[in-house]
Amino acid sequence: MFAISSLPIFRQIPQHFRRTMAQSAGSKSGKKLITIDISSDTVCPWCFVGKKNLDKAIDAVKDQFDFEVRWHPFFLDASAPKEGVSKKDYYFKKFGRGTDQINSRLTQMFKGLGLEYNFSGLTGSSLDSHRLIYFAGKQGPEKQHAVVEEIMSGYFTQAKFVGGRDFLLECARKAGVEGAAEFLDNPENGQKEVHGELQQYSSHITGVPHFLINGVQLSGGQPPESFLSVFQKVASQK
Numbered sequence: 001m002f003a004i005s006s007l008p009i010f011r012q013i014p015q016h017f018r019r020t021m022a023q024s025a026g027s028k029s030g031k032k033l034i035t036i037d038i039s040s041d042t043v044c045p046w047c048f049v050g051k052k053n054l055d056k057a058i059d060a061v062k063d064q065f066d067f068e069v070r071w072h073p074f075f076l077d078a079s080a081p082k083e084g085v086s087k088k089d090y091y092f093k094k095f096g097r098g099t100d101q102i103n104s105r106l107t108q109m110f111k112g113l114g115l116e117y118n119f120s121g122l123t124g125s126s127l128d129s130h131r132l133i134y135f136a137g138k139q140g141p142e143k144q145h146a147v148v149e150e151i152m153s154g155y156f157t158q159a160k161f162v163g164g165r166d167f168l169l170e171c172a173r174k175a176g177v178e179g180a181a182e183f184l185d186n187p188e189n190g191q192k193e194v195h196g197e198l199q200q201y202s203s204h205i206t207g208v209p210h211f212l213i214n215g216v217q218l219s220g221g222q223p224p225e226s227f228l229s230v231f232q233k234v235a236s237q238k
Helices: 045-061 087-095 098-112 127-137 141-157 165-175 180-185 191-202 224-235
Strands: 009-012 032-040 065-073 210-213 216-219
Touching: 032 045, 032 191, 032 224, 045 065, 045 098, 045 141, 045 224, 065 127, 065 141, 065 191, 087 098, 127 141, 127 165, 127 180, 127 191, 141 165, 165 180, 210 224, 216 224
Parallel strands: 032 065
Antiparallel strands: 009 216, 032 210, 210 216
C-alpha cells in the first residue's frame, strides 16, 4: 500500500492524453488558474504526505494563483476485504521484514509534518471512501478536498477504519458534505463513476500519488518545493 516513488518525477503529459483534460488559462479573479488532478488511494500514506505538502505549496502562492484541486480513485489492492483486517497483520504479510523499516520511515515523515503516524487499527477496501470522495466532488472541489483530508487524517493518525460507515459519515459531516448517509447506504451509488474515473485518470499509471498540474505530471510524495517548481513552470505557459 505504498507509492512507487517518493522522488521528483515531472514531465509533459503525452498529447493524446492531454486532449482529454481541461486546460485552464485564467479565473474570474484574473489570476492564473492552476488545475490539479490527483490520483490517489486513501490507504496510501505517501498520498497523505503528498497532500499535506501540496497544501503547503498552495498556501505559499495563493495570492499569485487560483487553484482547483480534484481527486480521483486508485486502488493499491482492489482485492482488500470490505470487512477490514488488522493493519499490522496485513502489512507484515505484504512487506515481511521490511515492514518495521517502512513504518520507521513513515513515522519520521509524519513527524516532519507535525503528525503522529498510527500503525494500529484496521485496513481493508477503500472503495466506499472513494465513493464518498466522488460524491463530495459533486458538491464542489473544496468539500472534496476537505473530505479527503478527514479520511486520510483519521486513517493514518487516529487508526480509523477506512471502510467504516460511521467514520465516513463523520468525515462527510466535518467536511460539510450533505446527503452522505443516503448516498453511501446504496452500495450501487457511485460505483460506475468511481470505476469510470479510475479508467480515465489512473489507467496509465502504476503508483500513487500522481498529480496532473495543468498538463504536467508529477509523481510520488513530493516536498512543497517540487510543487512550487511546477506551478512556476505552468504559470509561464500561454
